[in-house]
Amino acid sequence: MTEQAPPPQGVTVFLVDDHALFRSGVKAELSRAGSAGPGTGAGILVIGEAGSVDEAVAGIGHLRPDVVLLDVHLPGGGGAEVLRRVRAAQPDVVFLALSVSDAAEDVIAVIRAGARGYVTKTISGRELVDAVHRVHAGDPVFSPRLAGFVLDAFSQRPGAAPVGDPELDLLTPRERDVLRLLARGYAYKEIAAELFISVKTVETHVSSVLRKTQLSNRYALSRWASDRRLV
Amino acid sequence: MTLMTHPGRRVTIPGVSTPPEHAPVPSPGPVGVPAPGPAPEPATRAVLCRGRSGRVVGGVASGIADHLGVPVLWVRVVFVVLAGLGGAGLLGYGLLWAFVPEGADAGDRPGTAREQQQAIGLVALGVGLALAAAALGNSWSGWVTGPLGVALVGAAVVWREADETQRRRWMSGAGAVFGGGRTGVLRVLAGVGLVVAGITVFLLNQVDLGQVQFGLLAVVATLVGVAVLTVPWWLRLVRDLGEERRARIRTEERAEIAAHLHDSVLQTLALIQQQSGSGREVRRLARGQERELRSWLYGPLGYGRAGREPVRGSLSETLAAVAGEVEDTYAVSVEVVFVGDCPADEALAPLVLASREAMVNAARHAGVGEVSLYAEVEPTEVHVFVRDRGAGFDPGAVPEDRHGLADSIHGRMERHGGTVKVRTGPGEGTEVQLAMPRPESGEHT
Numbered sequence: 001m002t003e004q005a006p007p008p009q010g011v012t013v014f015l016v017d018d019h020a021l022f023r024s025g026v027k028a029e030l031s032r033a034g035s036a037g038p039g040t041g042a043g044i045l046v047i048g049e050a051g052s053v054d055e056a057v058a059g060i061g062h063l064r065p066d067v068v069l070l071d072v073h074l075p076g077g078g079g080a081e082v083l084r085r086v087r088a089a090q091p092d093v094v095f096l097a098l099s100v101s102d103a104a105e106d107v108i109a110v111i112r113a114g115a116r117g118y119v120t121k122t123i124s125g126r127e128l129v130d131a132v133h134r135v136h137a138g139d140p141v142f143s144p145r146l147a148g149f150v151l152d153a154f155s156q157r158p159g160a161a162p163v164g165d166p167e168l169d170l171l172t173p174r175e176r177d178v179l180r181l182l183a184r185g186y187a188y189k190e191i192a193a194e195l196f197i198s199v200k201t202v203e204t205h206v207s208s209v210l211r212k213t214q215l216s217n218r219y220a221l222s223r224w225a226s227d228r229r230l231v
Numbered sequence: 232m233t234l235m236t237h238p239g240r241r242v243t244i245p246g247v248s249t250p251p252e253h254a255p256v257p258s259p260g261p262v263g264v265p266a267p268g269p270a271p272e273p274a275t276r277a278v279l280c281r282g283r284s285g286r287v288v289g290g291v292a293s294g295i296a297d298h299l300g301v302p303v304l305w306v307r308v309v310f311v312v313l314a315g316l317g318g319a320g321l322l323g324y325g326l327l328w329a330f331v332p333e334g335a336d337a338g339d340r341p342g343t344a345r346e347q348q349q350a351i352g353l354v355a356l357g358v359g360l361a362l363a364a365a366a367l368g369n370s371w372s373g374w375v376t377g378p379l380g381v382a383l384v385g386a387a388v389v390w391r392e393a394d395e396t397q398r399r400r401w402m403s404g405a406g407a408v409f410g411g412g413r414t415g416v417l418r419v420l421a422g423v424g425l426v427v428a429g430i431t432v433f434l435l436n437q438v439d440l441g442q443v444q445f446g447l448l449a450v451v452a453t454l455v456g457v458a459v460l461t462v463p464w465w466l467r468l469v470r471d472l473g474e475e476r477r478a479r480i481r482t483e484e485r486a487e488i489a490a491h492l493h494d495s496v497l498q499t500l501a502l503i504q505q506q507s508g509s510g511r512e513v514r515r516l517a518r519g520q521e522r523e524l525r526s527w528l529y530g531p532l533g534y535g536r537a538g539r540e541p542v543r544g545s546l547s548e549t550l551a552a553v554a555g556e557v558e559d560t561y562a563v564s565v566e567v568v569f570v571g572d573c574p575a576d577e578a579l580a581p582l583v584l585a586s587r588e589a590m591v592n593a594a595r596h597a598g599v600g601e602v603s604l605y606a607e608v609e610p611t612e613v614h615v616f617v618r619d620r621g622a623g624f625d626p627g628a629v630p631e632d633r634h635g636l637a638d639s640i641h642g643r644m645e646r647h648g649g650t651v652k653v654r655t656g657p658g659e660g661t662e663v664q665l666a667m668p669r670p671e672s673g674e675h676t
Binding site: 102122144145147148151152155180183184185 | 525564566568569570571603605607616618620662
């Protein structure tokens with residue numbers, strides 16, 4: 001499934017989740033899927049884990065992992081707080097949000113705080129390995145649900161907020177097409193085939209959507225967050 | 232016994248700058264009335280009994296001082312003052328001496344020589360005052376002693392009936408009466424003045440004004456005085472009521488959550504343990520419970536609608552319910568993603584039914600556990616995509632007698648002006664794409 005070959009030394013991963021049982025489950029899943037054979041995403045190494053915001057900030061600062069798998073709900077401020085405290089000091093650490101939450105404000109909040117992607121905890125081990133490699137390679141990972149939230153936030157329906165900065169507040173038709181296919185559960189490769197573009201172009205569109213989601217001040221985005229006083 | 236901070240010999244009330252010496256004299260009555268003003272709150276309140284070691288006459292004063300936690304000198308001074316008022320102090324002391332039991336080891340502070348001297352002086356003074364008051368006749372002291380005696384006896388009765396917590400609350404409440412620094416003192420003085428004036432006028436109603444008018448005036452003045460004095464108690468009462476109400480709401484919420492978790496999650500876990508042999512059944516139960524809990528947690532519609540005004544009978548709600556039915560019936564999981572929403576009116580019913588049929592087909596024939604449904608509401612059209620990554624099929628090779636796709640989906644959609652596209656192939660999974668025009672565009676909320 002991966003478009004990028006894993007780097008020879010492997011990808012180092014740091015796990016942040018307040019449920020120890022879930023952490024050990026993910027670790028087992030990653031090692032099983034990671035060593036399932038050639039072709040699957042091999043070379044993932046879990047180098048540390050944490051169960052709270054403070055532990056996570058300390059652990060990430062000390063171990064300098066490539067990718068952090070971050071739970072949205074954590075004691076001490078949540079995943080967004082970890083992002084705020086780590087990203088200033090270590091901008092090269094990549095975060096992938098991993099949560100059971102279905103709430104738009106939770107998902108959008110961690111994305112806007114700087115996470116490069118969001119997947120639900122029901123994801124299979126193989127898909128998780130794939131997602132880790134993808135964010136490590138610099139590409140966003142959009143679950144169908146996240147794609148749906150973003151489409152909703154940028155919708156141009158009657159009653160939607162006026163557009164302030166067209167560059168940030170509007171999606172291009174192509175970006176919208178890509179997001180729709182993501183929401184329908186298509187993989188990047190399938191989207192590329194469907195739209196007659198290269199996988200690289202799909203990745204570029206998704207990165208652009210991620211940037212707009214993080215930077216746009218669309219009312220719909222801020223409303224989700226401000227409803228729960230997250231901004 | 233609750234742990235309380237021990238403030239020493241003074242109540243530390245924020246904003247009170249007056250030292251206890253300048254605060255109004257405490258007036259513990261013969262039977263032990265709460266002393267307003269500087270009253271430390273001992274961690275353990277001593278039982279009222281007469282002191283032995285610090286006694287001068289009968290140990291009554293030191294016993295009361297221990298019980299209330301005030302300096303024994305103040306108690307003695309109060310007795311002396313009361314003795315001057317028609318001998319009430321002497322009477323009260325005598326009664327207490329008779330009725331209060333002697334403590335076994337009470338009075339843990341042996342009186343110093345100076346204290347003894349002081350006390351003996353006070354005894355002499357009290358007896359002298361009582362004699363002087365008797366000699367002067369009752370004209371002055373009578374109307375003060377009467378009401379004061381009644382008030383003290385009443386307060387003493389209440390004090391004895393109250394439990395430990397209430398007493399402590401009253402003590403701090405009494406502190407609050409004198410709280411608030413200069414304004415607090417002014418308020419107390421004004422209140423006391425009004426009460427005294429009211430009672431005085433009421434008792435000396437032989438003045439030359441109209442009797443009724445004057446009586447009314449006296450009553451009003453007394454009531455106002457009492458109201459001014461008791462302002463902190465009223466405030467406390469209102470606060471307590473609010474606090475109680477909040478606590479009750481919290482309790483009810485906890486009870487509701489507990490009841491919900493019991494009815495749903497615990498029941499499901501019990502069922503899962505019973506069915507642990509059947510993977511399919513466990514999966515179905517777990518998925519159904521997950522769906523139910525999510526919709527309960529994330530708002531009336533669930534499925535990512537949190538923070539939005541729920542549209543009753545909306546398309547998203549209807550489709551989510553249908554997806555839930557399919558999940559329960561066929562033990563698959565359907566991931567539902569919505570963009571936009573609209574009311575689920577009659578015209579969209581065929582779309583909902585066709586979506587259901589597509590999900591059922593995917594669940595029955597694809598051979599995978601996951602189906603995804605994506606619905607997007609646009610101003611003029613509604614799109615629904617039902618997709619699986621399962622076996623797929625060759626559309627040309629579908630036998631004639633398989634009516635599911637032809638009738639339930641194609642026929643139904645086309646009769647109502649919708650369109651159907653199916654993308655599939657052996658081993659490629661299946662995606663059913665449904666589109667239905669919306670009856671009245673612009674009705675979108």
